[in-house]
Structure formats: structure tokens, C-alpha cells
Amino acid sequence: MFIQNRPDVSTANVTAYPDEDYEPITPRRVYFDPMDAEESVVLQILSDSIAEPQEVLKLDLSDPGQDETIGPVNTTFIIINDDDGKLVF
Numbered sequence: 001m002f003i004q005n006r007p008d009v010s011t012a013n014v015t016a017y018p019d020e021d022y023e024p025i026t027p028r029r030v031y032f033d034p035m036d037a038e039e040s041v042v043l044q045i046l047s048d049s050i051a052e053p054q055e056v057l058k059l060d061l062s063d064p065g066q067d068e069t070i071g072p073v074n075t076t077f078i079i080i081n082d083d084d085g086k087l088v089f
């Protein structure tokens with residue numbers, strides 16, 4: 001029997017700000033085929049012209065379908081490296 005795992009994926013802030021540093025993803029389904037451990041999600045990073053430290057957001061998997069489970073790792077962190085020059089302290 002062919003059963004897909006269909007959790008939701010969504011973005012959450014750590015130090016990056018939605019609509020300022022990245023386009024947030026409201027919870028949406030991703031589809032894992034049986035024995036499939038990877039799926040791709042396109043995330044839009046928003047550029048600015050401000051020199052700033054690295055910014056961090058995360059992708060969370062949640063709300064698996066009925067009779068489905070999510071493994072112990074349900075979050076991945078994404079680091080946005082600044083490309084606007086050196087910070088001066």
C-alpha cells in the first residue's frame with residue numbers, strides 16, 4: 001500500500017524577521033513518499049542594503065496526518081549570511 005506522510009512545513013523567526021529578511025511560509029503540506037527522508041522547500045530571502053550580523057530562521061514540520069508520525073528531528077535552522085559589507089564595532 002502506498003502511503004505518503006504529509007506534515008505541514010512552516011517558517012518561524014529566530015533572529016530574522018518575516019517580510020523583512022525572508023518571505024514567511026504559512027503552514028502548508030509537504031509530501032514524503034514511503035522511505036523518503038528528504039523534501040525540498042523553496043524559501044525566498046529578501047535582500048536589503050544594511051550591514052548586519054547573520055540572521056536565523058527555522059523550518060518546522062508539524063501536524064502529520066492521521067496515523068502518520070514525524071521523526072525526532074522536526075526543525076532545521078537556516079542562516080542568512082549578510083552580503084552588505086563588514087560590521088564595525
Ligand SMILES: [Ca+2]
Pocket residue numbers: 020021048052055
Ligand atoms: Ca536583513
Ligand SMILES: [Ca+2]
Pocket residue numbers: 047048049050051052082083084
Ligand atoms: Ca543585509
